Amino acid sequence: MIETLISFSYLAAAACFVLALKWMSAVPTARRGVLVGVAGMALAVAGTLLNPEILSYRWIAVAFVVGTIIGVPMAMMPMTAVPQRTALSHAFGALAAALVGTAEFYLRTPHLSRFTMGALCLEVLLGTLTFTASLMAFGKLQEILPTRPIVYRFQNVLNLSIFALALGLGVYLVLQPAETWPMPVMLGLALVFGVLLIIPIGGADMPTVISLLNSYAGLSAAAMGFVLDNKLLIVAGSLDGSSGLILSIIMCKAMNRSFTNVLFGAFGQVQAQAAAATQKTVRSATPEEAASILESANGVMIVPGYGMAVAQAQHKVRELTDILTRKGVNVRFAIHPVAGRMPGHMNVLLAEADIAYDRLLEMEDANSELPQTDVALVIGANDVTNPAARHDKGSPVYGMPILDVDKARTVMVIKRSMNPGFAGIDNPLYTLDKTLMLFGDARAFVGHLVRELSGNSEGH
Ligand code: NAP
Numbered sequence: 001m002i003e004t005l006i007s008f009s010y011l012a013a014a015a016c017f018v019l020a021l022k023w024m025s026a027v028p029t030a031r032r033g034v035l036v037g038v039a040g041m042a043l044a045v046a047g048t049l050l051n052p053e054i055l056s057y058r059w060i061a062v063a064f065v066v067g068t069i070i071g072v073p074m075a076m077m078p079m080t081a082v083p084q085r086t087a088l089s090h091a092f093g094a095l096a097a098a099l100v101g102t103a104e105f106y107l108r109t110p111h112l113s114r115f116t117m118g119a120l121c122l123e124v125l126l127g128t129l130t131f132t133a134s135l136m137a138f139g140k141l142q143e144i145l146p147t148r149p150i151v152y153r154f155q156n157v158l159n160l161s162i163f164a165l166a167l168g169l170g171v172y173l174v175l176q177p178a179e180t181w182p183m184p185v186m187l188g189l190a191l192v193f194g195v196l197l198i199i200p201i202g203g204a205d206m207p208t209v210i211s212l213l214n215s216y217a218g219l220s221a222a223a224m225g226f227v228l229d230n231k232l233l234i235v236a237g238s239l240d241g242s243s244g245l246i247l248s249i250i251m252c253k254a255m256n257r258s259f260t261n262v263l264f265g266a267f268g269q270v271q272a273q274a275a276a277a278t279q280k281t282v283r284s285a286t287p288e289e290a291a292s293i294l295e296s297a298n299g300v301m302i303v304p305g306y307g308m309a310v311a312q313a314q315h316k317v318r319e320l321t322d323i324l325t326r327k328g329v330n331v332r333f334a335i336h337p338v339a340g341r342m343p344g345h346m347n348v349l350l351a352e353a354d355i356a357y358d359r360l361l362e363m364e365d366a367n368s369e370l371p372q373t374d375v376a377l378v379i380g381a382n383d384v385t386n387p388a389a390r391h392d393k394g395s396p397v398y399g400m401p402i403l404d405v406d407k408a409r410t411v412m413v414i415k416r417s418m419n420p421g422f423a424g425i426d427n428p429l430y431t432l433d434k435t436l437m438l439f440g441d442a443r444a445f446v447g448h449l450v451r452e453l454s455g456n457s458e459g460h
Contacts, residue, residue: 002050002052005047005050006047006048006050006051008047009043009044009046009047009050010043010044010047010231010232012040012043013040013041013043013044013047013232013236014040014231014232014235014236015040016036016037016039016040016043017037017040017235017236017239018239019033019036020033020034020036020037020040021033021037021239021243023036024037027347027351027357027360028357030344030347030351044232044236047232070092074088074089079309079345079348079349080306080309080310080341081141081142082341082342082345083141083206083207083210083341083342084137084138084141084142086210086214086342087134087135087137087138087141087206087210087213088134088135088138090130090134090210090213090214090217091130091131091134091135091138093217093221094126094127094128094130094131094134094213094216094217094220095127095131096127097123097124097126097127097217097220097221097223097224098123098124098127098128098131098187098220099127100123100224100227100228101120101123101124101127101220101223101224101227102124102183102187104120104227104228105120105124105180105183106180106183109177109178109180110177110178111177112177114174114175114177115226116226116227117173117174117177118170118174119223119224119226119227120223120227121169121170121171121173121174121186122170122219122220122223123220123221123223123224123227124170124183124186124187124190125166125167125170125186125190126216126217126219126220126223127217127220127224128187128190128191128194129163129166129190129191129193129194129197129216130194130213130216130217130220131191131194132190132191132192132193132194132195133194133195133197133198133209133213133216134194134210134213134217135194136194136195136197136198136199137198137206137209137210137213140198140201140203140206141203141206141207141210143203147202147203147204148202148203149199149200149201149202150199150200151200155196155199155200156264158196159193159196159197162189162192162193162196163189163193165189166186166189166190166193169182169185169186169189170182170186173186197263200264201262201263204422204423204424205257205262207251207341207342208248208251208252208255208257208262209262209263211244211247211248211251212244212245212248212259212262212263213244214240214243214244214247215240215241215242215243215244215245215248216241216244217240217241217244218236218237218238218239218240218241218242218243218244219237219238219241220237221233221236221237221240221241222234222236222237222238222240222241223237224237225237247343250337250343251337251338251343253401254336254337254338254400254401255338255397255400256389256397256398256399256400256401280430280431281431282418282430282431282435282437283433283435283436283437284436284437284438284439285412285436285437285438287438287445287448287449287452288452289436290412290436290438290449290452291448291449291452291453293375293410293412293436294324294329294375294377294412294449294453295324295327295329295453297329297374297375297410298329298330298374299329299330299331299332299369299372299373299374299375300324300329300330300331300332300373300374300375300376300377301332301333301334301361301366301369301370301373301375301376301377301405301408302317302321302331302332302333302334302377302379303333303334303336303339303376303377303378303379303381303384303385303403303405304317304333304335304339304340304346304349304350304379304380304381305336305339305340305346305378305379305380305381305382305383305384305385305421306339306340306341306345306380306381306382306421306422307379307380307381307382307414307415307416307442308346308349308379308380308381308442309340309341309345309346309349309380310380310442311380311441311442311443311444312443313379313380313442313443313446314349314350314352314353314355315353316442316443316446316447316450317350317353317355317379317446318350318353318354318355319446319450320446320449320450320453321355321359323450323453323454324453327453331359332359332360332361332366332369333346333350333355333359333360333361334361334363334366334367334370334376334403334405335347335360335361335362335363335366336363336381336384336402336403337362337363338384339381339384341422347360363401363403366403367403367404367407370403370404370405370407370408371404371407371408373408373409374408374409374410375408375409375410375411375412376405376408376410376411376412377412377414378405378411378412378413378414378415378429379414379442379446380414380415380442381403381421382415382420382421382422382427383397383400383402383421383422383423383425383427384402384403385402385403385405385406385413385427385429386400386402386423386425386427386428386429387402387404387406387427387428387429388425388426388427388428389401389402390402390404392428395425396423396425397423397425405429406429406432406434406435408434409434410434410435410436411429411432411434411435411436412435412436412437412438413429413430413435413436413437413438414438414440414442414445414446415437415438415439415442416439416440416441417439418430
């Protein structure tokens, strides 16, 4: 009876996870996707707690309290810190898989089949390296560690040798399950490999790396499913592993980078050199001038970016959208797949401010509309609008698909200074004749525009 109940809860949980992924991939159903994912996880935990092999709940209760103490503050981290928050949760997930694998090894060896030992070694290897790699990624994103890539001679050879050695020990354990010494050595090598893997990667590539680490943590969990003969872990781990991989591929494509380039390219170095580029003269405009240009436009395409997220300007942007719409202006949003610091960053912020989904255009659709658009209003976006990506072969962003805002009749850019964006390079968009720079904090400037447009400019 209990077994049937457990199987049923696992089946329902697996169905919830599949639905969650499906619904989370579209903006209108994303909230439902998150809820059904949470329900699936609750079912999975409840089903596991029913397991008759559990003799005492005391340690489980302790783990529950510790997990809650760590988890609740993590949930409160701001949206802009989601990449590092995700890195931390991968680190914990991977550590759990590695610890379970190690415990199973010492409990069951040498009575493990070759297949189970193979899965166990994979679980421990991936879990351990993902643990240290994710902690390093967290440190870089949080700027606790230096974000620039650290490179030295024979780095890749050294890294790959360490990984090959750890893998070799895993193979040895499969062949000689009675030996126990290779396990701690393999663990140690994997821990070191995780650290070395991240050292040469710049902070700029960390979000992509985190998505890849997500994939490793998922694969480790799937391998754990084979070791524990737990079908739900196999399903959930595989979903996690494949979705992480797909997301990394999407991110790489949106930045025109390859996996090898992300993992071994030391992108941040190019960044540092390019940042020293010269500055040219630009035209700037006041909020009053900008408001009157917006007011007389037929169509405005807003291009949000990381700066809108940092300034938390989304609610003001919504007010601006409402006022312009009331004045008969057709306001839409152009969403670049890697605008901000994680995929879907802009969608989440705009949804939070209740901006209607049907105003949001994906890159391809936005690009076919931009040449007919009167005003492109760029709010805290930079790299994703850089026309050098189209024509400057020497640019580090060359080949990256961008939003062609320079094709709109007038371009207005809200940012605080002429400082570069994430890729650390100049943006020739700012020196075009059709471009007006609107210098200021995104929230304050959009607030100004709102006041100007509503005919109430007192108080500033
Ligand atoms: P971006 O190129 O990083 O530029 C953001 C701009 O916002 C900066 O130029 C900055 O200029 C401005 N800004 C910052 N704070 C502001 C504030 N309070 N008010 C107004 N402006 C502010 O951003 P993006 O165009 O969104 O491009 C995203 C970048 O991240 C791309 O290079 C992409 O490849 C990379 N990336 C994204 C992901 C992802 O999944 N989304 C993953 C990996 C990498 P000032 O300092 O002058 O204000």
